[in-house]
Amino acid sequence: MSTFLSNGLVFAGALILAASLGVLQRLQATSPTATLRRRWRLLSGMVLFFIVGYLVYALIMGDENVRTAGLIVPSVFFVGACFVWLAVRLAWQMSQTLVRVDLLEKESVTDPLTRVHNRRYLDQRLGMEIARARHSRSPLSILLLDIDYFKELNDRYGHPAGDQVLDQLAQVISSSVRATDVVGRYGGEEFLILAPNTPLSDAVLLAERICEAIAARRFSTVDMQGQLQEICVTASIGVAALEQTMHEAQQLIRTADQRLYQAKGQGRNRVFPPPAQPGRVTLPRENLSEGCALR
Template sequence: MLNFIATGLVVSGVGILVCSVFPIWKLMALLPREALRQSWYVLTALIMIFIIGYTAYIGVFWGAHERLANLVVPGIFFLGACFVLLVNYLSLKTTRDIQRMPVLEQESITDPLTELYNRRYLDRCLATEIDRANRYGISLSLLLLDIDHFKRINDSYGHQVGDVVLAELAQVIVNSVRTTDVVTRYGGEEIMVMAPSTPLETAVDLAARLRETIERESVDVPAKLHPELKELRITVSIGVASFQDGNDHETLIQSVDEALYRAKRNGRNCVSTVRPATTQP
Protein backbone atom coordinates (compact mmCIF):
# COMPACT_ATOMS: atom_id res chain seq x y z
CA MET A 1 0.00 0.00 0.00
CA LEU A 2 2.78 2.44 0.91
CA ASN A 3 4.60 1.60 -2.32
CA PHE A 4 1.42 2.35 -4.25
CA ILE A 5 1.01 5.74 -2.50
CA ALA A 6 4.67 6.66 -3.01
CA THR A 7 4.54 5.75 -6.69
CA GLY A 8 1.29 7.66 -7.10
CA LEU A 9 2.82 10.80 -5.56
CA VAL A 10 5.90 10.68 -7.79
CA VAL A 11 3.95 9.86 -10.95
CA SER A 12 1.51 12.67 -10.17
CA GLY A 13 4.50 14.95 -9.71
CA VAL A 14 5.77 14.00 -13.16
CA GLY A 15 2.38 14.81 -14.67
CA ILE A 16 2.25 18.15 -12.89
CA LEU A 17 5.76 19.04 -14.07
CA VAL A 18 4.77 18.22 -17.64
CA CYS A 19 1.72 20.47 -17.29
CA SER A 20 3.91 23.24 -15.86
CA VAL A 21 5.78 23.49 -19.16
CA PHE A 22 2.70 24.70 -21.06
CA PRO A 23 2.35 28.01 -19.16
CA ILE A 24 6.04 28.67 -19.92
CA TRP A 25 5.51 28.13 -23.64
CA LYS A 26 2.53 30.49 -23.62
CA LEU A 27 4.50 33.05 -21.61
CA MET A 28 7.47 32.94 -24.00
CA ALA A 29 5.11 33.51 -26.93
CA LEU A 30 4.03 36.77 -25.28
CA LEU A 31 7.57 38.05 -24.79
CA PRO A 32 8.64 40.45 -27.58
CA ARG A 33 12.38 39.68 -27.68
CA GLU A 34 14.42 36.50 -27.74
CA ALA A 35 16.70 37.83 -24.99
CA LEU A 36 13.75 37.91 -22.59
CA ARG A 37 13.05 34.23 -23.23
CA GLN A 38 16.48 32.86 -22.37
CA SER A 39 15.79 32.49 -18.63
CA TRP A 40 12.58 30.64 -19.40
CA TYR A 41 14.47 28.26 -21.70
CA VAL A 42 16.76 27.49 -18.76
CA LEU A 43 13.77 26.89 -16.48
CA THR A 44 12.21 24.58 -19.07
CA ALA A 45 15.44 22.60 -19.25
CA LEU A 46 15.51 22.30 -15.45
CA ILE A 47 11.93 21.04 -15.42
CA MET A 48 12.86 18.38 -17.97
CA ILE A 49 15.75 17.32 -15.72
CA PHE A 50 13.33 17.11 -12.79
CA ILE A 51 11.00 14.92 -14.85
CA ILE A 52 13.89 12.59 -15.67
CA GLY A 53 14.90 12.55 -12.00
CA TYR A 54 11.36 11.76 -10.84
CA THR A 55 11.13 8.93 -13.35
CA ALA A 56 14.51 7.56 -12.32
CA TYR A 57 13.45 7.63 -8.66
CA ILE A 58 10.49 5.39 -9.44
CA GLY A 59 12.76 2.85 -11.11
CA VAL A 60 15.48 2.91 -8.47
CA PHE A 61 13.28 2.86 -5.37
CA TRP A 62 10.44 0.70 -6.66
CA GLY A 63 9.17 -1.41 -3.78
CA ALA A 64 11.44 0.27 -1.21
CA HIS A 65 8.73 2.20 0.62
CA GLU A 66 7.93 -0.03 3.54
CA ARG A 67 7.54 2.55 6.31
CA LEU A 68 5.49 5.72 6.61
CA ALA A 69 8.69 7.78 6.83
CA ASN A 70 9.57 6.61 3.33
CA LEU A 71 6.73 8.76 1.99
CA VAL A 72 8.53 12.00 2.93
CA VAL A 73 10.62 12.18 -0.25
CA PRO A 74 7.73 11.31 -2.64
CA GLY A 75 5.60 13.87 -0.80
CA ILE A 76 8.28 16.54 -1.25
CA PHE A 77 8.52 15.61 -4.94
CA PHE A 78 4.76 16.02 -5.33
CA LEU A 79 4.61 19.37 -3.49
CA GLY A 80 7.66 20.63 -5.40
CA ALA A 81 5.93 19.89 -8.69
CA CYS A 82 2.82 21.74 -7.50
CA PHE A 83 4.99 24.70 -6.55
CA VAL A 84 6.62 24.80 -10.00
CA LEU A 85 3.21 24.66 -11.71
CA LEU A 86 1.82 27.44 -9.49
CA VAL A 87 4.84 29.71 -10.08
CA ASN A 88 4.66 29.23 -13.85
CA TYR A 89 0.92 29.84 -13.95
CA LEU A 90 1.22 33.01 -11.86
CA SER A 91 4.09 34.21 -14.06
CA LEU A 92 1.93 33.75 -17.15
CA LYS A 93 -1.03 35.51 -15.55
CA THR A 94 1.14 38.42 -14.37
CA THR A 95 2.64 38.84 -17.84
CA ARG A 96 -0.82 38.92 -19.41
CA ASP A 97 -2.03 41.44 -16.83
CA ILE A 98 0.97 43.69 -17.46
CA GLN A 99 0.36 43.57 -21.21
CA ARG A 100 -3.30 44.41 -20.70
CA MET A 101 -2.59 47.45 -18.52
CA PRO A 102 -2.03 49.87 -21.46
CA VAL A 103 -5.23 48.59 -23.07
CA LEU A 104 -7.22 49.06 -19.87
CA GLU A 105 -5.71 52.50 -19.38
CA GLN A 106 -6.65 53.46 -22.95
CA GLU A 107 -10.18 52.17 -22.45
CA SER A 108 -10.54 54.18 -19.24
CA ILE A 109 -9.74 57.46 -21.02
CA THR A 110 -11.48 56.80 -24.35
CA ASP A 111 -15.08 57.31 -25.44
CA PRO A 112 -16.20 54.02 -27.06
CA LEU A 113 -18.48 55.61 -29.66
CA THR A 114 -16.25 58.33 -31.11
CA GLU A 115 -12.88 56.85 -30.05
CA LEU A 116 -12.00 60.30 -28.74
CA TYR A 117 -10.60 60.95 -25.30
CA ASN A 118 -13.23 61.30 -22.58
CA ARG A 119 -13.95 63.96 -19.97
CA ARG A 120 -11.68 62.28 -17.41
CA TYR A 121 -8.67 62.58 -19.69
CA LEU A 122 -9.55 66.18 -20.57
CA ASP A 123 -9.64 67.17 -16.90
CA ARG A 124 -6.24 65.58 -16.35
CA CYS A 125 -4.62 67.25 -19.37
CA LEU A 126 -6.28 70.60 -18.74
CA ALA A 127 -4.96 70.72 -15.19
CA THR A 128 -1.44 70.05 -16.49
CA GLU A 129 -1.67 72.66 -19.26
CA ILE A 130 -3.10 75.32 -16.94
CA ASP A 131 -0.23 74.71 -14.56
CA ARG A 132 2.25 75.12 -17.44
CA ALA A 133 0.50 78.24 -18.66
CA ASN A 134 0.59 79.79 -15.20
CA ARG A 135 4.22 78.89 -14.65
CA TYR A 136 5.72 79.78 -18.04
CA GLY A 137 3.21 82.22 -19.52
CA ILE A 138 2.25 79.84 -22.33
CA SER A 139 -0.98 80.50 -24.20
CA LEU A 140 -3.81 77.98 -24.02
CA SER A 141 -7.20 77.93 -25.75
CA LEU A 142 -10.32 75.79 -25.70
CA LEU A 143 -12.82 75.15 -28.49
CA LEU A 144 -16.23 73.69 -27.65
CA LEU A 145 -18.25 72.39 -30.60
CA ASP A 146 -21.95 71.54 -30.51
CA ILE A 147 -23.89 69.94 -33.37
CA ASP A 148 -26.73 72.22 -34.41
CA HIS A 149 -30.20 70.70 -33.96
CA PHE A 150 -28.78 67.31 -33.06
CA LYS A 151 -32.00 66.31 -31.30
CA ARG A 152 -33.83 66.81 -34.57
CA ILE A 153 -31.45 64.33 -36.24
CA ASN A 154 -32.10 61.72 -33.55
CA ASP A 155 -35.86 62.27 -33.67
CA SER A 156 -36.04 62.18 -37.48
CA TYR A 157 -33.60 59.40 -38.34
CA GLY A 158 -32.97 57.50 -35.11
CA HIS A 159 -30.25 57.42 -32.53
CA GLN A 160 -28.09 55.04 -34.58
CA VAL A 161 -27.83 57.64 -37.32
CA GLY A 162 -27.02 60.18 -34.61
CA ASP A 163 -24.19 57.91 -33.46
CA VAL A 164 -22.82 57.77 -37.01
CA VAL A 165 -22.91 61.56 -37.20
CA LEU A 166 -20.98 61.87 -33.94
CA ALA A 167 -18.37 59.29 -34.95
CA GLU A 168 -17.74 60.88 -38.37
CA LEU A 169 -17.66 64.39 -36.91
CA ALA A 170 -15.03 63.21 -34.43
CA GLN A 171 -12.82 61.94 -37.24
CA VAL A 172 -13.20 65.18 -39.22
CA ILE A 173 -12.08 67.17 -36.21
CA VAL A 174 -9.15 64.88 -35.40
CA ASN A 175 -7.96 65.08 -39.01
CA SER A 176 -8.23 68.88 -38.97
CA VAL A 177 -6.26 69.74 -35.82
CA ARG A 178 -2.65 69.31 -34.76
CA THR A 179 -1.36 66.15 -33.13
CA THR A 180 -0.60 68.21 -30.01
CA ASP A 181 -4.24 69.26 -29.68
CA VAL A 182 -6.41 67.11 -27.42
CA VAL A 183 -9.86 66.25 -28.83
CA THR A 184 -12.38 64.89 -26.35
CA ARG A 185 -16.05 64.04 -26.24
CA TYR A 186 -17.15 66.56 -23.67
CA GLY A 187 -20.69 65.27 -23.30
CA GLY A 188 -23.65 64.39 -25.51
CA GLU A 189 -23.05 65.99 -28.90
CA GLU A 190 -20.41 68.39 -27.59
CA ILE A 191 -16.75 67.96 -28.52
CA MET A 192 -13.93 69.87 -26.85
CA VAL A 193 -10.59 70.74 -28.44
CA MET A 194 -7.79 71.78 -26.10
CA ALA A 195 -5.14 73.68 -28.05
CA PRO A 196 -1.91 74.18 -26.07
CA SER A 197 0.44 77.05 -27.01
CA THR A 198 -2.38 78.63 -28.99
CA PRO A 199 -3.47 82.26 -28.46
CA LEU A 200 -7.10 83.30 -28.85
CA GLU A 201 -6.72 84.69 -32.38
CA THR A 202 -5.16 81.48 -33.67
CA ALA A 203 -7.82 79.42 -31.94
CA VAL A 204 -10.56 81.50 -33.58
CA ASP A 205 -8.99 80.86 -36.99
CA LEU A 206 -8.90 77.14 -36.23
CA ALA A 207 -12.55 77.22 -35.15
CA ALA A 208 -13.53 79.02 -38.35
CA ARG A 209 -11.74 76.41 -40.47
CA LEU A 210 -13.39 73.61 -38.54
CA ARG A 211 -16.83 75.14 -38.97
CA GLU A 212 -16.33 75.53 -42.72
CA THR A 213 -14.95 72.01 -43.12
CA ILE A 214 -17.80 70.42 -41.19
CA GLU A 215 -20.39 72.39 -43.15
CA ARG A 216 -18.78 71.32 -46.41
CA GLU A 217 -18.41 67.63 -45.55
CA SER A 218 -21.30 65.19 -45.74
CA VAL A 219 -21.94 62.27 -43.40
CA ASP A 220 -22.36 58.91 -45.15
CA VAL A 221 -25.29 57.04 -43.62
CA PRO A 222 -25.27 53.21 -44.00
CA ALA A 223 -28.28 51.94 -45.96
CA LYS A 224 -29.13 49.43 -43.23
CA LEU A 225 -29.74 52.30 -40.80
CA HIS A 226 -31.84 54.45 -43.12
CA PRO A 227 -32.40 53.21 -46.72
CA GLU A 228 -33.70 56.55 -47.96
CA LEU A 229 -30.92 58.68 -46.46
CA LYS A 230 -27.57 58.28 -48.19
CA GLU A 231 -25.85 61.31 -46.76
CA LEU A 232 -26.50 63.99 -44.22
CA ARG A 233 -25.07 67.47 -43.82
CA ILE A 234 -24.60 69.10 -40.44
CA THR A 235 -23.37 72.36 -39.01
CA VAL A 236 -21.81 73.19 -35.67
CA SER A 237 -21.70 76.10 -33.28
CA ILE A 238 -18.28 76.73 -31.73
CA GLY A 239 -17.29 78.60 -28.61
CA VAL A 240 -13.68 79.68 -28.09
CA ALA A 241 -12.02 80.83 -24.87
CA SER A 242 -8.42 81.61 -24.02
CA PHE A 243 -6.46 81.24 -20.80
CA GLN A 244 -5.39 84.29 -18.83
CA ASP A 245 -3.06 84.54 -15.82
CA GLY A 246 -4.85 83.56 -12.64
CA ASN A 247 -7.57 81.46 -14.30
CA ASP A 248 -8.39 78.06 -12.94
CA HIS A 249 -9.96 74.99 -14.52
CA GLU A 250 -13.55 75.91 -13.67
CA THR A 251 -13.23 79.50 -14.89
CA LEU A 252 -11.84 78.47 -18.26
CA ILE A 253 -14.53 75.81 -18.77
CA GLN A 254 -17.23 78.29 -17.79
CA SER A 255 -15.85 80.80 -20.31
CA VAL A 256 -15.88 78.38 -23.24
CA ASP A 257 -19.40 77.28 -22.26
CA GLU A 258 -20.50 80.92 -22.33
CA ALA A 259 -18.87 81.39 -25.72
CA LEU A 260 -20.77 78.38 -27.10
CA TYR A 261 -24.09 79.72 -25.81
CA ARG A 262 -23.34 83.03 -27.52
CA ALA A 263 -22.77 81.20 -30.80
CA LYS A 264 -26.13 79.46 -30.42
CA ARG A 265 -27.88 82.72 -29.58
CA ASN A 266 -26.30 84.32 -32.63
CA GLY A 267 -28.08 81.90 -34.94
CA ARG A 268 -25.85 78.78 -34.76
CA ASN A 269 -23.36 77.64 -37.41
CA CYS A 270 -20.94 80.32 -36.24
CA VAL A 271 -17.97 80.98 -33.95
CA SER A 272 -18.13 83.06 -30.78
CA THR A 273 -15.38 84.00 -28.34
CA VAL A 274 -15.00 85.14 -24.78
CA ARG A 275 -12.02 85.97 -22.63
CA PRO A 276 -12.36 84.56 -19.09
CA ALA A 277 -12.21 87.08 -16.30
CA THR A 278 -9.08 86.81 -14.20
CA THR A 279 -9.66 85.11 -10.87
CA GLN A 280 -8.99 87.47 -8.00
CA PRO A 281 -6.60 86.23 -5.33
Protein backbone atom coordinates in the same frame (compact mmCIF):
# COMPACT_ATOMS: atom_id res chain seq x y z
CA MET B 1 8.16 0.32 -4.61
CA SER B 2 10.40 3.25 -3.69
CA THR B 3 11.75 3.35 -7.27
CA PHE B 4 8.23 3.40 -8.68
CA LEU B 5 7.21 6.19 -6.30
CA SER B 6 10.34 8.16 -7.09
CA ASN B 7 9.76 8.00 -10.83
CA GLY B 8 6.09 8.81 -10.32
CA LEU B 9 6.94 11.99 -8.40
CA VAL B 10 9.42 13.10 -11.06
CA PHE B 11 7.10 12.43 -14.00
CA ALA B 12 4.19 14.09 -12.19
CA GLY B 13 6.38 17.13 -11.59
CA ALA B 14 7.34 17.20 -15.28
CA LEU B 15 3.66 17.10 -16.27
CA ILE B 16 2.85 19.95 -13.89
CA LEU B 17 5.68 22.01 -15.36
CA ALA B 18 4.39 21.24 -18.85
CA ALA B 19 0.96 22.53 -17.80
CA SER B 20 2.66 25.71 -16.57
CA LEU B 21 4.05 26.26 -20.08
CA GLY B 22 0.53 26.64 -21.45
CA VAL B 23 -0.25 29.36 -18.92
CA LEU B 24 3.06 31.09 -19.69
CA GLN B 25 2.18 31.15 -23.38
CA ARG B 26 -1.10 32.91 -22.58
CA LEU B 27 0.78 35.41 -20.43
CA GLN B 28 3.14 36.12 -23.32
CA ALA B 29 0.25 36.63 -25.71
CA THR B 30 -1.56 39.08 -23.41
CA SER B 31 1.41 41.05 -22.08
CA PRO B 32 1.11 44.75 -22.99
CA THR B 33 4.85 45.41 -23.44
CA ALA B 34 7.72 43.72 -25.25
CA THR B 35 9.77 43.68 -22.04
CA LEU B 36 7.18 41.60 -20.22
CA ARG B 37 6.85 39.26 -23.17
CA ARG B 38 10.63 38.68 -23.19
CA ARG B 39 10.59 37.89 -19.47
CA TRP B 40 7.75 35.41 -19.83
CA ARG B 41 9.65 33.74 -22.70
CA LEU B 42 12.73 33.53 -20.50
CA LEU B 43 10.71 31.91 -17.72
CA SER B 44 9.22 29.49 -20.26
CA GLY B 45 12.72 28.50 -21.32
CA MET B 46 13.72 27.91 -17.70
CA VAL B 47 10.64 25.75 -17.10
CA LEU B 48 11.42 23.77 -20.25
CA PHE B 49 14.97 23.25 -18.96
CA PHE B 50 13.56 21.93 -15.68
CA ILE B 51 11.31 19.51 -17.55
CA VAL B 52 14.29 18.11 -19.44
CA GLY B 53 16.20 17.85 -16.17
CA TYR B 54 13.33 15.98 -14.53
CA LEU B 55 13.16 13.47 -17.37
CA VAL B 56 16.92 12.95 -17.46
CA TYR B 57 16.93 12.34 -13.70
CA ALA B 58 14.12 9.78 -14.07
CA LEU B 59 16.01 7.95 -16.81
CA ILE B 60 19.26 7.87 -14.87
CA MET B 61 17.66 6.79 -11.62
CA GLY B 62 15.05 4.55 -13.21
CA ASP B 63 17.07 1.36 -12.78
CA GLU B 64 18.46 2.24 -9.36
CA ASN B 65 17.08 0.75 -6.21
CA VAL B 66 15.92 3.92 -4.45
CA ARG B 67 15.72 3.77 -0.69
CA THR B 68 13.15 5.68 1.31
CA ALA B 69 15.65 8.49 2.03
CA GLY B 70 16.25 8.75 -1.70
CA LEU B 71 12.69 9.99 -2.16
CA ILE B 72 13.71 13.39 -0.80
CA VAL B 73 15.02 14.65 -4.16
CA PRO B 74 11.98 13.48 -6.20
CA SER B 75 9.73 14.99 -3.54
CA VAL B 76 11.56 18.30 -3.81
CA PHE B 77 11.20 18.10 -7.60
CA PHE B 78 7.48 17.50 -7.26
CA VAL B 79 6.91 20.29 -4.73
CA GLY B 80 9.05 22.65 -6.82
CA ALA B 81 6.93 21.89 -9.87
CA CYS B 82 3.76 22.57 -7.85
CA PHE B 83 5.26 25.86 -6.69
CA VAL B 84 6.02 26.91 -10.27
CA TRP B 85 2.51 25.97 -11.41
CA LEU B 86 0.85 27.88 -8.56
CA ALA B 87 3.09 30.94 -9.14
CA VAL B 88 2.30 30.95 -12.86
CA ARG B 89 -1.43 30.52 -12.24
CA LEU B 90 -1.35 33.36 -9.73
CA ALA B 91 0.45 35.58 -12.26
CA TRP B 92 -2.21 34.74 -14.85
CA GLN B 93 -5.07 35.53 -12.48
CA MET B 94 -3.44 38.81 -11.46
CA SER B 95 -2.92 39.80 -15.10
CA GLN B 96 -6.59 39.12 -15.87
CA THR B 97 -7.64 41.14 -12.83
CA LEU B 98 -5.50 44.05 -14.00
CA VAL B 99 -7.05 43.80 -17.46
CA ARG B 100 -10.54 43.96 -15.96
CA VAL B 101 -9.58 46.89 -13.72
CA ASP B 102 -8.08 48.72 -16.70
CA LEU B 103 -11.24 48.05 -18.73
CA LEU B 104 -13.48 49.36 -15.93
CA GLU B 105 -11.29 52.43 -15.57
CA LYS B 106 -11.49 53.13 -19.29
CA GLU B 107 -15.26 52.67 -19.25
CA SER B 108 -15.57 55.16 -16.39
CA VAL B 109 -13.86 57.90 -18.42
CA THR B 110 -15.18 57.02 -21.89
CA ASP B 111 -18.37 58.20 -23.55
CA PRO B 112 -20.24 55.01 -24.55
CA LEU B 113 -21.68 56.47 -27.76
CA THR B 114 -18.68 58.21 -29.32
CA ARG B 115 -15.87 56.20 -27.63
CA VAL B 116 -13.94 59.36 -26.82
CA HIS B 117 -13.40 60.72 -23.31
CA ASN B 118 -16.43 61.79 -21.29
CA ARG B 119 -17.00 65.02 -19.38
CA ARG B 120 -15.82 63.55 -16.10
CA TYR B 121 -12.42 62.81 -17.57
CA LEU B 122 -12.26 66.17 -19.38
CA ASP B 123 -12.93 68.09 -16.16
CA GLN B 124 -10.21 66.15 -14.31
CA ARG B 125 -7.71 66.42 -17.15
CA LEU B 126 -8.34 70.13 -17.68
CA GLY B 127 -7.55 70.82 -14.04
CA MET B 128 -4.33 68.84 -14.34
CA GLU B 129 -3.33 70.61 -17.57
CA ILE B 130 -3.97 74.04 -16.07
CA ALA B 131 -1.79 73.20 -13.06
CA ARG B 132 0.94 71.86 -15.34
CA ALA B 133 0.76 74.90 -17.65
CA ARG B 134 1.08 77.30 -14.73
CA HIS B 135 3.95 75.35 -13.21
CA SER B 136 5.92 75.15 -16.46
CA ARG B 137 4.69 78.52 -17.77
CA SER B 138 3.63 76.88 -21.01
CA PRO B 139 0.58 77.79 -23.14
CA LEU B 140 -2.70 75.89 -22.97
CA SER B 141 -5.68 76.25 -25.28
CA ILE B 142 -9.07 74.59 -25.52
CA LEU B 143 -11.53 74.20 -28.39
CA LEU B 144 -15.27 73.95 -27.74
CA LEU B 145 -17.08 72.49 -30.75
CA ASP B 146 -20.81 72.34 -31.42
CA ILE B 147 -22.60 70.77 -34.40
CA ASP B 148 -24.61 73.32 -36.41
CA TYR B 149 -28.39 72.80 -36.58
CA PHE B 150 -28.19 69.46 -34.81
CA LYS B 151 -31.79 69.69 -33.58
CA GLU B 152 -33.04 70.04 -37.15
CA LEU B 153 -30.94 67.03 -38.13
CA ASN B 154 -32.58 64.95 -35.38
CA ASP B 155 -36.06 66.18 -36.39
CA ARG B 156 -35.52 65.28 -40.02
CA TYR B 157 -33.64 62.00 -39.79
CA GLY B 158 -34.39 60.84 -36.25
CA HIS B 159 -32.31 60.55 -33.09
CA PRO B 160 -30.64 57.26 -34.10
CA ALA B 161 -29.24 59.04 -37.16
CA GLY B 162 -28.10 61.86 -34.91
CA ASP B 163 -26.29 59.36 -32.70
CA GLN B 164 -24.57 57.90 -35.76
CA VAL B 165 -23.42 61.38 -36.78
CA LEU B 166 -22.04 62.00 -33.30
CA ASP B 167 -20.12 58.72 -33.38
CA GLN B 168 -18.60 59.40 -36.80
CA LEU B 169 -17.92 63.03 -35.96
CA ALA B 170 -15.91 62.01 -32.91
CA GLN B 171 -13.70 59.88 -35.14
CA VAL B 172 -13.23 62.75 -37.60
CA ILE B 173 -12.15 65.04 -34.78
CA SER B 174 -9.83 62.41 -33.30
CA SER B 175 -8.12 61.88 -36.66
CA SER B 176 -7.72 65.65 -37.17
CA VAL B 177 -5.97 66.49 -33.90
CA ARG B 178 -2.42 65.83 -32.78
CA ALA B 179 -1.22 62.98 -30.58
CA THR B 180 -0.83 65.34 -27.61
CA ASP B 181 -4.38 66.71 -27.86
CA VAL B 182 -7.25 65.32 -25.81
CA VAL B 183 -10.71 64.85 -27.36
CA GLY B 184 -13.89 64.33 -25.40
CA ARG B 185 -17.65 64.71 -25.58
CA TYR B 186 -18.56 67.56 -23.29
CA GLY B 187 -22.30 67.11 -23.50
CA GLY B 188 -25.04 66.65 -26.11
CA GLU B 189 -23.53 67.62 -29.46
CA GLU B 190 -20.61 69.52 -27.91
CA PHE B 191 -17.02 68.30 -27.97
CA LEU B 192 -14.06 69.69 -26.07
CA ILE B 193 -10.48 69.47 -27.31
CA LEU B 194 -7.61 70.19 -24.92
CA ALA B 195 -4.47 71.43 -26.67
CA PRO B 196 -1.49 71.47 -24.26
CA ASN B 197 1.59 73.54 -25.14
CA THR B 198 -0.45 75.36 -27.75
CA PRO B 199 -0.86 79.15 -28.01
CA LEU B 200 -4.13 80.66 -29.17
CA SER B 201 -2.94 81.27 -32.77
CA ASP B 202 -1.97 77.62 -33.26
CA ALA B 203 -5.18 76.42 -31.60
CA VAL B 204 -7.22 78.53 -34.05
CA LEU B 205 -5.43 76.87 -36.98
CA LEU B 206 -6.16 73.47 -35.42
CA ALA B 207 -9.83 74.43 -35.11
CA GLU B 208 -9.87 75.50 -38.78
CA ARG B 209 -8.47 72.12 -39.78
CA ILE B 210 -11.18 70.34 -37.80
CA CYS B 211 -13.90 72.50 -39.36
CA GLU B 212 -12.62 71.71 -42.83
CA ALA B 213 -12.47 67.98 -42.13
CA ILE B 214 -16.06 67.94 -40.83
CA ALA B 215 -17.43 69.97 -43.74
CA ALA B 216 -15.71 67.68 -46.25
CA ARG B 217 -17.09 64.50 -44.71
CA ARG B 218 -20.37 62.85 -45.67
CA PHE B 219 -21.82 60.96 -42.72
CA SER B 220 -23.56 57.67 -43.45
CA THR B 221 -26.74 57.21 -41.43
CA VAL B 222 -30.01 55.29 -41.47
CA ASP B 223 -33.14 57.44 -41.23
CA MET B 224 -36.45 56.68 -39.49
CA GLN B 225 -37.67 54.72 -42.54
CA GLY B 226 -34.57 52.54 -42.52
CA GLN B 227 -33.13 54.21 -45.60
CA LEU B 228 -29.41 54.82 -45.92
CA GLN B 229 -28.63 58.52 -46.03
CA GLU B 230 -25.49 60.56 -46.53
CA ILE B 231 -25.68 63.67 -44.38
CA CYS B 232 -23.47 66.74 -44.53
CA VAL B 233 -22.93 68.64 -41.30
CA THR B 234 -20.77 71.53 -40.21
CA ALA B 235 -19.55 72.69 -36.84
CA SER B 236 -18.74 75.94 -35.06
CA ILE B 237 -15.78 76.18 -32.72
CA GLY B 238 -14.88 78.61 -29.96
CA VAL B 239 -11.20 78.76 -29.03
CA ALA B 240 -9.74 80.09 -25.79
CA ALA B 241 -6.28 80.17 -24.24
CA LEU B 242 -5.33 80.14 -20.58
CA GLU B 243 -4.61 83.62 -19.26
CA GLN B 244 -2.99 84.86 -16.08
CA THR B 245 -6.30 86.36 -14.91
CA MET B 246 -8.03 82.97 -15.08
CA HIS B 247 -7.97 81.28 -11.69
CA GLU B 248 -10.16 78.26 -12.38
CA ALA B 249 -11.06 75.91 -15.22
CA GLN B 250 -14.61 77.23 -15.55
CA GLN B 251 -13.32 80.65 -16.58
CA LEU B 252 -11.47 79.08 -19.50
CA ILE B 253 -14.55 77.02 -20.44
CA ARG B 254 -16.76 80.08 -20.19
CA THR B 255 -14.51 82.05 -22.55
CA ALA B 256 -14.53 79.24 -25.10
CA ASP B 257 -18.33 78.96 -24.79
CA GLN B 258 -18.80 82.69 -25.39
CA ARG B 259 -16.61 82.50 -28.48
CA LEU B 260 -18.54 79.47 -29.69
CA TYR B 261 -21.73 81.54 -29.62
CA GLN B 262 -19.92 84.31 -31.46
CA ALA B 263 -18.97 81.83 -34.18
CA LYS B 264 -22.59 80.73 -34.47
CA GLY B 265 -23.80 84.33 -34.49
CA GLN B 266 -21.52 85.12 -37.41
CA GLY B 267 -23.05 82.43 -39.60
CA ARG B 268 -21.86 79.07 -38.23
CA ASN B 269 -19.34 76.71 -39.83
CA ARG B 270 -16.51 78.86 -38.58
CA VAL B 271 -14.00 79.44 -35.82
CA PHE B 272 -13.91 82.33 -33.38
CA PRO B 273 -11.58 84.07 -33.05
CA PRO B 274 -10.86 83.72 -36.77
CA PRO B 275 -7.33 83.00 -37.99
CA ALA B 276 -5.08 85.95 -38.79
CA GLN B 277 -4.99 84.90 -42.44
CA PRO B 278 -8.20 83.01 -43.21
CA GLY B 279 -7.73 80.54 -46.01
CA ARG B 280 -11.09 78.74 -45.87
CA VAL B 281 -14.26 79.91 -47.55
CA THR B 282 -17.18 79.20 -45.23
CA LEU B 283 -19.97 77.23 -46.84
CA PRO B 284 -23.50 78.66 -47.18
CA ARG B 285 -26.54 77.31 -45.43
CA GLU B 286 -28.02 74.42 -47.41
CA ASN B 287 -31.48 72.92 -47.30
CA LEU B 288 -32.16 69.54 -45.69
CA SER B 289 -34.14 68.44 -48.74
CA GLU B 290 -30.92 68.42 -50.77
CA GLY B 291 -29.55 65.58 -48.69
CA CYS B 292 -27.43 67.59 -46.29
CA ALA B 293 -28.01 68.99 -42.84
CA LEU B 294 -28.26 72.74 -42.48
CA ARG B 295 -24.93 74.49 -42.39
